[in-house]
Amino acid sequence: MCEEHFDVAVNARATEFQSGPHRSQAPAPVVDISIVIPCRNGAASIRAQVESIADQISTADFEILVADNGSTDRSAEEVRSIPLGSAQSIRVIDAGQRRGANFARNRGAEVAMGSLLVFCDADDRVGAGWLDAFWTAFNDGVELAGGTCNRFYPENKGLISARTGLIDGLNFLPWPTGANCAVSRTVFDNLRGFDETFIHGGDETEFFWRAQLRGYALMLVEGAEITYIQRPLGRPAFRQSLVYGRSHVSLYAKFHSYGMPRTPFRLVLASLTRMVFLFATSRPRSQRRSEALKQLGIQLGRLQQSAKLRIWFP
Structure with missing residues (x-):
């Protein structure tokens, strides 16, 4: 806009x-x-x-x-x-x-x-x-x-x-x-x-x-x-990221008419690529693995809330 x-x-x-x-x-x-x-x-x-x-x-x-x-x-x-x-x-x-x-x-x-x-x-x-x-x-x-x-x-x-x-x-x-x-x-x-x-x-x-x-x-x-x-590594951080991802969709539902854009596809792709790379190159319960779980949680949270609110925010 x-x-x-x-x-x-x-x-x-x-x-x-x-x-x-x-x-x-x-x-x-x-x-x-x-x-x-x-x-x-x-x-x-x-x-x-x-x-x-x-x-x-x-x-x-x-x-x-x-x-x-x-x-x-x-x-x-x-x-x-x-x-x-x-x-x-x-x-x-x-x-x-x-x-x-x-x-x-x-x-x-x-x-x-x-x-x-x-x-x-x-x-x-x-x-x-x-x-x-x-x-x-x-x-x-x-x-x-x-x-x-x-x-x-x-x-x-x-x-x-x-x-x-x-x-x-x-x-x-x-x-x-x-x-x-x-x-x-x-x-x-x-x-x-x-x-x-x-x-x-x-x-x-x-x-x-x-x-x-x-x-x-x-x-x-x-x-x-x-x-x-910060939350402990692993599941607590993943659950928190799920919440963050859902909240992004709720914010978009309220503010998209004021100019809040959807996340560009190139940024979504970059996030997913980084997530795969971190999973492949990190040890369990390491900081890098936790970052990968956070990325996964955000994307899953966005998908869940998009389906719930019937509004697409990748």
């Missing part, structure tokens, strides 16, 4: 993106930043993440909200036993009425008191200076942001891959990972939160695409750095 036609499509349809889940306006801010962490059965990892946030040295006052999405382990108990550190408060929010990270994020944001909302996950680690990097950007006028990620592979001798920032893997608009992103309270309320129909994959992508289509600029905050802990 040419740029002129794309702008017309965006303007003609902008009102459609105002119909997200309704959330009441938050009370007047009494802290600067609210960190919202969706969590489901994260007892094994949540303490380390919350402590890494509570220990942040920041010029901003901040609260930590763990939105418990129906955990059946001791996630809530773990969180309640964590010392405040530099945080004004650490709260567990009941977000178990409906499954999904986006429901949990919205529930946390609904009771958050900060003028800046920062979202991260329960199983990663934020770096030193992470919070102040977002706060500085916010005070410089940034309303929509993502941070940087160092991908950590626990099963592969702690390998950390090259640092990554905003993602641009679907030839449309960039987006940050939901494990490291921030949005002003004003923008969040204007967008009416995350789309709770995106339950398995694409959840943060939908939000940040919708925001950009409404005219908000997405910025990369390089100093907001996390260690992004």
